[in-house]
Amino acid sequence: MIASLRGMNDILSEDYERFTYFIETSSEIAKRYGFHFIETPLLEETALFKRSVGESSDIVGKEMYQFIDKGENDVCLRPEGTAGVVRAFIQKKLDRAGGIHRFFYHGAMFRYERPQKGRLRQFHQFGVESFGVESVYEDAAMIMMVSDILNKLGIGYRLQLNSLGCNECMPSYKDSLVDYVRKCQDGICIDCQRRVDTNPIRVLDCKNGSCQELYVEAPKITQNLCASCNSDFSQLQKILDDNSIKYEIDSSLVRGLDYYSKTAFEFVSDDIGSQSAIAGGGRYDRLVEFLGGRPTPAVGFAMGIERLMELIKMPESTKEGYYIGAMDDEALSSVIKIAHQKRKTHAVVMDYKTKNLKNHLKAADKANVKYCAVIGSDEMKNKTIWVKNLEDKSENTIPIAEF
Numbered sequence: 200m201i202a203s204l205r206g207m208n209d210i211l212s213e214d215y216e217r218f219t220y221f222i223e224t225s226s227e228i229a230k231r232y233g234f235h236f237i238e239t240p241l242l243e244e245t246a247l248f249k250r251s252v253g254e255s256s257d258i259v260g261k262e263m264y265q266f267i268d269k270g271e272n273d274v275c276l277r278p279e280g281t282a283g284v285v286r287a288f289i290q291k292k293l294d295r296a297g298g299i300h301r302f303f304y305h306g307a308m309f310r311y312e313r314p315q316k317g318r319l320r321q322f323h324q325f326g327v328e329s330f331g332v333e334s335v336y337e338d339a340a341m342i343m344m345v346s347d348i349l350n351k352l353g354i355g356y357r358l359q360l361n362s363l364g365c366n367e368c369m370p371s372y373k374d375s376l377v378d379y380v381r382k383c384q385d386g387i388c389i390d391c392q393r394r395v396d397t398n399p400i401r402v403l404d405c406k407n408g409s410c411q412e413l414y415v416e417a418p419k420i421t422q423n424l425c426a427s428c429n430s431d432f433s434q435l436q437k438i439l440d441d442n443s444i445k446y447e448i449d450s451s452l453v454r455g456l457d458y459y460s461k462t463a464f465e466f467v468s469d470d471i472g473s474q475s476a477i478a479g480g481g482r483y484d485r486l487v488e489f490l491g492g493r494p495t496p497a498v499g500f501a502m503g504i505e506r507l508m509e510l511i512k513m514p515e516s517t518k519e520g521y522y523i524g525a526m527d528d529e530a531l532s533s534v535i536k537i538a539h540q541k542r543k544t545h546a547v548v549m550d551y552k553t554k555n556l557k558n559h560l561k562a563a564d565k566a567n568v569k570y571c572a573v574i575g576s577d578e579m580k581n582k583t584i585w586v587k588n589l590e591d592k593s594e595n596t597i598p599i600a601e602f
């Protein structure tokens with residue numbers, strides 16, 4: 200038997216109901232915040248991710264599904280959604296048009312990671328990207344939107360918040376961090392030794408306990424912000440306080456992608472094990488320009504749908520639609536015709552086999568429909584149909600013309 204690839208799952212039946220319920224709920228909320236749907240390709244030029252997510256990131260360094268296609272192009276399956284949306288934004292010249300552009304998307308992302316619970320090689324994200332708004336109120340709106348979605352789905356969370364500074368304050372902070380880390384160079388892991396040269400702030404995020412012990416006294420980003428970043432970060436906290444959104448400041452939250460500046464945030468769940476990040480995002484004011492567009496402030500987030508699936512509290516399922524069946528062969532062709540008509544307005548499940556009433560009722564029950572409608576020889580003669588409401592159990596025989 201040929202099975203699916205490791206870390207790549209099928210989504211069907213009950214899982215699919217949760218999956219679509221999540222997408223419907225989050226899309227509905229994104230629209231309320233003024234966002235419009237965007238679809239970008241799954242395959243993009245590798246250079247797009249190298250430039251945006253960053254060569255020093257694990258995603259680009261180790262996890263991309265990268266290959267040369269038949270036209271000799273260096274391409275890869277998207278590991279995340281932001282880069283493609285930014286590319287589309289520039290390609291459609293929306294950076295030149297000016298104004299505010301807000302997009303939401305959902306779809307498959309691919310990262311060649313070691314699969315485990317909550318960590319897949321093909322997974323799905325719901326994400327939003329907002330272009331053209333410099334105000335920190337937009338950062339707050341992003342966080343409120345994630346919070347609205349999680350609340351609607353009955354999912355608890357902890358929100359971690361940091362500021363990653365800007366071109367003003369980040370370089371001198373990085374220098375002081377490098378000075379500090381170099382002093383304890385002998386005690387740190389090989390990865391951190393590499394990070395010091397490639398992207399020093401990544402050391403803060405190191406999963407190695409002994410490195411973390413050494414970094415306890417390291418300079419903190421939040422204590423080295425310039426006046427503008429500091430004021431934005433304070434204002435963001437005030438807006439969240441005013442809107443009763445709880446958060447923790449985590450000055451070692453650096454995110455795994457290189458394009459962020461200023462606000463960075465992650466939503467984590469304590470109910471799903473080690474892969475606990477359920478959403479992440481932040482501001483990326485330099486990325487549009489870096490990919491060749493006009494300088495445009497931008498902010499966004501993405502949520503990992505598979506990680507949220509088991510946490511979603513589904514609404515009570517309600518019975519809907521019709522089951523229609525025939526009790527003898529003669530009635531079957533009429534039943535098919537009636538089902539065809541009814542499907543113009545309602546969902547109809549139908550059985551092509553003739554059965555007795557008891558077995559039709561059993562099948563209707565299994566199909567979780569609201570009505571079971573059946574035609575036998577008497578109904579054929581009288582041009583009627585027998586209908587049972589499976590919720591209130593009422594039964595009626597009505598003319599087919601009125602059905």
Ligand code: HAM
Nearest residue numbers: 279281318319322476477478479480499500501502503
């Ligand atoms: P990210 O933090 O890399 O951010 O991914 C967002 C979410 O995707 C994570 O919080 C997690 O729930 C889910 N996720 C990531 N990797 C996996 C995996 N291997 N298996 C299952 N779920 C996973 C981004 O991707 C940014 N593009 C977010 C963003 C949008 N920032 C600004 N705009």
